Amino acid sequence: MMKTIMQSSGATRGVFIQSNLDGELTVVAEGKIDKSHVDVLRAVSLDYYQSVPKSVIMYVARTRETLSIGLGANPTHEQFKKDIYLEINSLCSVFCTPIMK
Numbered sequence: 001m002m003k004t005i006m007q008s009s010g011a012t013r014g015v016f017i018q019s020n021l022d023g024e025l026t027v028v029a030e031g032k033i034d035k036s037h038v039d040v041l042r043a044v045s046l047d048y049y050q051s052v053p054k055s056v057i058m059y060v061a062r063t064r065e066t067l068s069i070g071l072g073a074n075p076t077h078e079q080f081k082k083d084i085y086l087e088i089n090s091l092c093s094v095f096c097t098p099i100m101k
Contacts, residue, residue: 027041
């Protein structure tokens with residue numbers, strides 16, 4: 001599923017995060033298009049996973065709304081300005097969507 005979503009959206013990297021029974025967000029898979037496969041990870045708490053824009057993920061988890069940010073001309077939206085991941089990495093865009101039952 002991740003590979004299809006990444007290819008259709010033009011993404012070069014994707015991360016699948018799910019909520020466990022306690023409501024904790026955990027990273028369970030990461031995909032990179034250049035590798036042409038998805039790595040299934042041992043569930044890692046979002047608290048310990050540094051390779052994602054956590055402010056974006058927390059926003060989407062809280063609002064349950066899809067968020068798409070073009071970062072080319074405008075480095076970040078105001079509310080995500082202090083996100084360390086977005087500050088450090090040169091990203092073209094960020095897309096985050098909730099998948100609910």
